[in-house]
Every structure is written in C-alpha cells, then in structure tokens.
Amino acid sequence: MTELVHRNAADDDDAYTVRPYAVTGGRVKGASSLPMEALVETTSDPASVKGLTPEKKTILQLAAGQYQSVAELSAHTRLPLGVVRVLVTDLAEQHHLIIHTAGTADDAASHDERGGLSLSLLESVLDGIAAL
C-alpha cells in the first residue's frame, strides 16, 4: 500500500491507512483555532448514534463519561491534531458533544482585557501546584 502520510521513521509500524483529509471529508480549515487543551464531553450515547464515521464514533466513546482534551483525543485515536479539531467541531455542531473552553484563550471570562490569564486564576494555579 502506498504510504499516504509521511511519518517519523520510528512510527512506521502504524502508518495511516487513509489520508487525513479523507477522514475529515475534505475539510481542513475552520476548526484550527480550537485550543488543543479544550475539553470535550460526549452528550449522546455513542452506541445509539447512527451514521457516524468510525473516527467520530471513537471520539464519542473516548469522551463518554470523562472529559478528554482535544490533545488527548488526538493521542488516543492517533489522528493528527488538526483532524481531531475538525471532527470534534463537527460533532459539536451535530450536538453529540460539548466543547468546554474555560481557562483557554477562547474563554474571555478567565482573561483580562489584554488576553492574559486573570490574576485570580493564576493564584489558584499557584496554590494548586504548591500543594502538590
């Protein structure tokens, strides 16, 4: 089979069998700003949703009953980050999952007017790390 996506030499054993854009239905743009640390929560029962691609179904299963970041979904599905962003955005538009962005750059409430994280949030993070 032709290698469709070039991979690092160390990862040759699990090369993609389809091009990423085939998985996303040809779309590559539109979801690129979704923070990689945004959390995904499945709201539909993965078993009862019909007509989804295997990749989308897997994402729903991974994020069922537990929060999963976009980055974690990418790691667990072994799909590139950009592909997962498109699939997650699609699934959210179809109301199969919810994307939570509290704390990320997409969340105005946790940031000051210049886009930096708010002092109160930073204090909570500092206290949290200090208590580890």
Added chain:
Amino acid sequence: MASQPSDASVTTTETHVAPTVVKIVIAGGFAVGKTTFIGSISDIDPLNTEAAMTEHSVGVDDAGGVTDRKTTTTVAMDFGRIALPGSLWLYLFGTPGQDRFLFMWDDLVRGAIGAVVLVDTERLDQCFPAVDYFEGKGIPFVVCVNCFDGVARHQLEDVREALGIAPDVPLMYTDAREKAATKQALIAVVQLAMKRLKES
C-alpha cells in the same frame, strides 16, 4: 434561548461543571529532558499527539539539492496533565524538538501561562530558538538548567551570560526526574506571570 424540555438531552443539564484548563509549555532542545520533566509530575503517563502539516520548502533538501515543493510531515508533541484543587486542570505541553517547527509554537503557546525552557549546558545552543521565541513574543518564561545526574557543572550566572538573558528572567537548576524540582520550576513560571500582570 428557549430551552424546551426536549432539548435537555442534547444541551445537557449542567449537574457538573467542566474543569478549567490552563497550560504551561515545556521547551528546549532535542533530548534535553522535556518528556521526563512532564512525566515527573503528570497525573497521566505522557501522551503523544501529532500535527500533520504541509510544508512548502524552498531550497531545502536533505540531499543538498534545490527544491521547491510541498511535503507533508508530522510533528510529535508530548504532553501531560495535572489535576489541581478547585477543578483546575494544568496541561504541560512539550514543544517539538526541532527548530524548523518553531512556527507551530504559536498554536502551542496560545493562552499558555508561560513556559519552562530546559537547558543542557553541554548543548547550550539548542535552547537559543526557544529563548528567542519567548522573548520575541513577550511570553513569561523561566530557564531551568537540567542537572542530568544531579550535578551542576556550570554556575548559573555563567549560563545567564552565555544565553544573554535579561536579569529578570528566573534561572534555576532543576532535575527533570524529580517531582520536587519540576514543581519548583512550574511555580516559578506562574509567579513570573503574576508579577508581569501586576507590573503592567
């Protein structure tokens, strides 16, 4: 928004609140200990995610030839996660180790608290791109000299001079294998971000 009962199963009844997520970027040269650093304090074993990208490379060819073509490559990033009290999740994202993927960092650092730059004093030049990048973007960063075998081979002030970093950039020794040490590095980043915020 009208919220009719039939919508409840779709929009979810908020019986719980999703964690607030923040991130710190762990940067440095290839094999400087980024993944070890992340693994020392992460709740989960470091995971690996990849970004496939198309590079338009002009005049760069491994075989030495002149090229003008597009190639697809993948870049791997390791990351970990720490649950903090108060429903806070801290993600640690390691940067791709090679300089030529610096353009990816914009995506990585967006919304980040700041960064830890790990330094191997035997290969000091490898951290230059990271230092340049964070200085240029005005992102709070601390520089941590990784003592691989627990031995510091260079004075911190010599490292500061060699790197040409400003006096107000925190510089410390760390041991990427030790949670106590990596924790101090993370604390330093958050404290620096708070200091910057208060000064502005």
